[in-house]
Amino acid sequence: MIHQVSCVNLPVDEQMRIQKVRTMPETSGPNTPRLCVVTGTHGDELEGQYVCYELTRRLREHPELLTGIVDIYPALNPLGIDSITRGVPGFDLDMNRVFPGNQDGALTEYAASEIVRDIEGADVCIDVHASNIFLREIPQVRVSEITAKKLIPYAKELNCDFIWVHASATVLQSTLAHTLNSRGVPTLVVEMGVGMRITREYGDQLLAGIFRLMHKLGAWQGEPPEVRKPIVSTDGRVAFLNAPTLGMFVPTAMHWERLHKGDKIGEIINPLTGEGVPIFSPVDGLLFTLREYPLVYEGSLLARMLATEEVAK
Amino acid sequence: MIRDTLFTLGSLYRDDLRVTGYRFGSGEKAACIVGAMRGNEVQQMYVASQLVRELRALEAQGRVVPGKEILVVPSVNHFSMNIGKRFWSLDNTDINRMFPGYDQSETTQRIAAKLFEHVSGYKLGMQFASFYMPGDFLPHVKMMDLGYQSAELGKQFGLPYVILRTPRPYDSTTLNYNWQVWETTAFSVYSTATDDIDERSARESVEAVLRFLDAQGVLNMGLMPQGEPSTVITEDHLPAVHAPASGVYRRFMHPGDRVRRGQVICEILHPLEGEVIERVKSPVDGRVFFAHHSPLVSERAVIYKIITED
Structure with missing residues (x-):
């Protein structure tokens, strides 16, 4: 059943509605586990759309196996998704920097507070992101250092290739994940694929993990899918490769390819001058982030690599 | 006045982004003023440019106190201003959410790092700031309440209100916040407009900064209008x-x-x-x-x- 989480009137004969679809077993009680899947916080990230669709479809296909409540929020930023706008159109606000929001606030802050209010009390929340239009990511779970101990056991169920335990930055305290984690809802941020595209393979990979996690929570009685064992790494093992010059980046290495230090990743070419600058791997490791959008300025992120020593563990 | 290109950033098909600073006086790094950091902050660039004009004349009259240096950076992100965008032209990131910056990271992080390298170390820092909501403000001075400075200082601008803001998590990457962390006493000066030029409030802002620099012993203005008595209020009120x-x-x-x-x-x-x-x-x-x-x-x-x- 589709529920309205938040509704605000826009200036001319339109409502901005944030909706969720709830799927639940025939009988439920106060101890029935509840899983939330949210996506579409950034309007240019669409990978979660397929996950939402396919999750609902599979749940409806086997209602007899469902023993928990599954709430799916496919578009936290509906205006952004409709207009290919990363932030909230009209204000250029990053929706993921206004949490926990404010009941007495303006449109975005109010919507954020309603989202939090609706999710609070869930057993687990999965927040699906899709990088941005510039970078392609292998399916990974990102958790902050302060939540790692609690979240890694859940993250390992999600069938992702990599769990990145990152430093806790003050600015990230305005995210949905931080808000929910601080209010007792274990919330896992999944990053996968690239902005403005849907990668079905990644969606199916994450879906296996979601059903596995649902089984663990007691929300799904179907056979739990086998999941891959993720690499768990901290910031210290992640190497960032930023553009040393401007131009168009043309990759030669494959995403998630194992590379040796000095292997060529790609080239930054200048179509005006005919010059090219080769880009080499700074470490032995796995290429887990690869630039998708060619135009680069000095500093644009080209790739992130996971050092091999960590892979060997 | 010394005009410096503080730093440049190349582009594949566009002209270089040149960030220009104007220095007045020499000696102790006394005060730094930053104008537009977003592409829609036309008023903020205009106010800073008028301040450059005034300081140039005042310097010629010998009114910059000897041993004091003032740096004004009227515009940082005119790459976006020239094409009608608010945030960085390629990836839509906000330079004023990138401080203190990192010179080995993404482009706007590098711009923030390069700017911060030039604007840090000053005793006083002022930014002509804007707000995200579409509207007009009463000119005021805003101070981030980090416990490092007295709100009484803000009264020296002579604007009707000094607003104290309790920082929120997303403030931690602004210029104002980082100036304070690095021991610059920082103020955000808001004039009435952002996208359009409001001459009256631009004049008020320029006069307010000159009045403040005079009170702080950086300028010697002689007779200067007193400005309005200021009231300090918190944002929550x-x-x-x-x-x-x-x-x-x-x-x-x-x-x-x-x-x-x-x-x-x-x-x-x-x-x-x-x-x-x-x-x-x-x-x-x-x-x-x-x-x-x-x-x-x-x-x-x-x-x-x-x-x-x-």
């Missing part, structure tokens, strides 16, 4: 009036206007049928601090902020 409905917005009051409780301060009209659907009344006696100015309004939008008289 600015009650917001939210739009009770959406539609076409008809504004009656402007920043600085006094309002009485119950006075109609705006109307909201049905966007398709033209009828007045809401007459919004002031909830308090006070003075208008912020007034929404877009012709359209969404339900719940902040349309006024009113400083209560008590």
